[in-house]
Amino acid sequence: MEMRKVISVIVLNEHGVLTRITGLFAARGYNIESLTVAPIPNSKYSRLTIVTNGSPRVIEQIIKQLHKLIPVYKVIEHSELVEKEMVLAKIPLEERLADVEALCRAYNGNIVNIGVDSAIIMAADEPNRIANFINALKRFNPKEIVRSGVVAIER
Amino acid sequence: MAKMSGAQMVVEAMREEGVEVVFGYPGGAIMNVYDEIYKHRYFEHILTRHEQAAVHAADGYARATGKVGVAFVTSGPGFTNAVTGLATAYMDSIPIVVISGQVPLSMIGTDAFQEIDAVGISRPCTKHNFLVKSAKELPRILAEAFYLARTGRPGPVHVDIPKDVTAEIAEFDYPKEIKLETYKPTIKGNARQIKKAVEAIAEAKKPVFYLGGGIIHSNSSDLIRELVHATQIPAVETLMARGVLRYDDPLLLGMVGMHGSYAANMAMSEADLLIALGPRFDDRVTGKLSEFAKYAKIIHVDIDPSSIGKLVHVDYPIVGDLKYVLSELVPQAKEKVDPSRYEAWREILKRYEELHPLTYEDSNEVLKPEWVIERVGQKLMGKARISTDVGQHQMWAAQFYPFTRPREFITSGGLGTMGFGFPAAMGVKKGVPEEISVNISGDGSILMNIQELMTAVEYRLPVINIILNNNYLGMVRQWQTFFYDKRYAETDLSMQPDFVKLAESFGGVGYRVKTKEEFDKALDDAISKGVVALIDVVIDRYENVLPMVPAGGSLYNMLLEYKD
Ligand SMILES: Cc1ncc(C[n+]2csc(CCOP(=O)(O)OP(=O)(O)O)c2C)c(N)n1
Ligand SMILES: [Mg+2]
Numbered sequence: 001m002e003m004r005k006v007i008s009v010i011v012l013n014e015h016g017v018l019t020r021i022t023g024l025f026a027a028r029g030y031n032i033e034s035l036t037v038a039p040i041p042n043s044k045y046s047r048l049t050i051v052t053n054g055s056p057r058v059i060e061q062i063i064k065q066l067h068k069l070i071p072v073y074k075v076i077e078h079s080e081l082v083e084k085e086m087v088l089a090k091i092p093l094e095e096r097l098a099d100v101e102a103l104c105r106a107y108n109g110n111i112v113n114i115g116v117d118s119a120i121i122m123a124a125d126e127p128n129r130i131a132n133f134i135n136a137l138k139r140f141n142p143k144e145i146v147r148s149g150v151v152a153i154e155r
Numbered sequence: 156m157a158k159m160s161g162a163q164m165v166v167e168a169m170r171e172e173g174v175e176v177v178f179g180y181p182g183g184a185i186m187n188v189y190d191e192i193y194k195h196r197y198f199e200h201i202l203t204r205h206e207q208a209a210v211h212a213a214d215g216y217a218r219a220t221g222k223v224g225v226a227f228v229t230s231g232p233g234f235t236n237a238v239t240g241l242a243t244a245y246m247d248s249i250p251i252v253v254i255s256g257q258v259p260l261s262m263i264g265t266d267a268f269q270e271i272d273a274v275g276i277s278r279p280c281t282k283h284n285f286l287v288k289s290a291k292e293l294p295r296i297l298a299e300a301f302y303l304a305r306t307g308r309p310g311p312v313h314v315d316i317p318k319d320v321t322a323e324i325a326e327f328d329y330p331k332e333i334k335l336e337t338y339k340p341t342i343k344g345n346a347r348q349i350k351k352a353v354e355a356i357a358e359a360k361k362p363v364f365y366l367g368g369g370i371i372h373s374n375s376s377d378l379i380r381e382l383v384h385a386t387q388i389p390a391v392e393t394l395m396a397r398g399v400l401r402y403d404d405p406l407l408l409g410m411v412g413m414h415g416s417y418a419a420n421m422a423m424s425e426a427d428l429l430i431a432l433g434p435r436f437d438d439r440v441t442g443k444l445s446e447f448a449k450y451a452k453i454i455h456v457d458i459d460p461s462s463i464g465k466l467v468h469v470d471y472p473i474v475g476d477l478k479y480v481l482s483e484l485v486p487q488a489k490e491k492v493d494p495s496r497y498e499a500w501r502e503i504l505k506r507y508e509e510l511h512p513l514t515y516e517d518s519n520e521v522l523k524p525e526w527v528i529e530r531v532g533q534k535l536m537g538k539a540r541i542s543t544d545v546g547q548h549q550m551w552a553a554q555f556y557p558f559t560r561p562r563e564f565i566t567s568g569g570l571g572t573m574g575f576g577f578p579a580a581m582g583v584k585k586g587v588p589e590e591i592s593v594n595i596s597g598d599g600s601i602l603m604n605i606q607e608l609m610t611a612v613e614y615r616l617p618v619i620n621i622i623l624n625n626n627y628l629g630m631v632r633q634w635q636t637f638f639y640d641k642r643y644a645e646t647d648l649s650m651q652p653d654f655v656k657l658a659e660s661f662g663g664v665g666y667r668v669k670t671k672e673e674f675d676k677a678l679d680d681a682i683s684k685g686v687v688a689l690i691d692v693v694i695d696r697y698e699n700v701l702p703m704v705p706a707g708g709s710l711y712n713m714l715l716e717y718k719d
Contacts, residue, residue, distance in 0.1 A: 027279050064461035070283045073337045
């Protein structure tokens, strides 16, 4: 039985630490659906948010194997969490921007820039809602879509 | 505190760590360090003739003594040659520190001469690794490397030092104590879990001890012997745990797994409780997982939480250092467990032992490898350390040698590295000079580090290499016989060197023997002369290792005999 899991990993900010994590996933055949990383303010640590999937045994192994890496300080297995993801997209100026803007607003977003031939829009919401948003965006012929990956925080 | 160069720090750190011997091979990127070795001589340096051998020798030293083994190599090819050694130590959780030179920091990433991404390569085959960015951090990193290698689940640690860092001057402030906030192995087992495990043992009808290599790493064989004898529960040993119990212990059913004894494998298959102490449920032990110990509840004690529940469901997980866990568990077990309870179970297993004992058919025409191993045992039991290479000879050694103590059997289990035995046996001799160091090898394996004859002769490391010569890559040939319709693709080693002349050309002594008498004479001669020896033993080329559980088969389905 496959399940989706969001895991946060607090790691020492040091040379090669990201390779240790991604290398572990690659070597043991674990999936990474998304991965975000940024330093934790005023500390020597960074926080990674990894979205993965696998059977309960695989998920348990992922958590234990992450723990085993020397620079890993903490592995947080989320059960109760708030998840957000951001998306940026380029929409041709010929599209009906009023409709685009209405759509963005429904997903905590708006138009953030207008260039010579396209508008850049953004939205930030739960990952499954972002998926819906991207679907809905299709009819405005987006030229490019960039997703940030998931960030999460426990409730 | 003194100011000194990075190279000097490396040498000083060895002194701080009490390192007696370093195995190594110099080259451009590590020359500053070698220059300091030349000046100081705090430790003995042994120049092996190949970097792989340096790391295996450090590994053999660590396995025999329990201390951290150390090897130095240069950048690029020096380091890549060392990788097999790191991987070998990693798979068997052996504490070693390997220090490699690297091109100067300013040249990293430019594809400089002898530059390779060493930490990128060693990451998946070490417990941890470091690329040192300044001399200032070198003392801390070296201290952490030794600390990480020997604590928790032991393992190899690799430190890559750019050449300009070894030249840079900084304060040498060697940490007296290491505290890592991100690394805190669990040592003491959970008391409630230990209590529950004891209750499970006391209530079981058909328990069996499944003894693994962790017992040797944690130096807890004495406690295990106490526990086994107090409870009178039968035990099996993995390849890595040979010697935890004495070979003649009535409760020892033998080795378990692919070439385990019938009684040991049946005990696992029929048990209602497995008491797994420091094993890792390797596929060569478990066979088909869905059939493995399928009537048993499982207690698993291991220092590495990721070992527990990795492959099979565990009912009583206990994370901790075996020594601490056992010091809690043994007194409780003595109090709560009634040894007479398992009487009927012991009877069943005794019948299995009698039904298919570990045996072989001796011959007067041709030497049988099993006889050779038994003979070595009769002559050297309790007085020698037995290293091996990889193949049939390794399994015969594991099956037929009369082991009496932990750290007596030195073998590459997890990686199965041909070429391990000879250099490891040199490291063993360095670590335990008062004992005889034997390497049981094959005609294939011995050639994979044969250049070490020179090292052994130069440094007077009288390793006795016993080559069980079947003119085959025997173990592969055996699989071809059983599973590939005798299509012997590239396993015939009829083309052979003259091992006697080969040994002599390096200044060692060679023997070629075909009979029992000749073997006795050769072994006695090599022992009494204390020389580096190659004993080329011509054995029955068609002998197979039995019993055998085909890969992926169930433990209880063993091939017990094979007739052509
Ligand atoms: C470095 C390496 N290469 C290949 C193998 C695969 N292998 C396992 S056993 C074996 C045959 C070993 O032959 P030999 O040393 O003569 O031992 P025997 O089985 O004949 O006793 C081979 C090729 C290995 N284990 N290690
Ligand atoms: Mg052979």
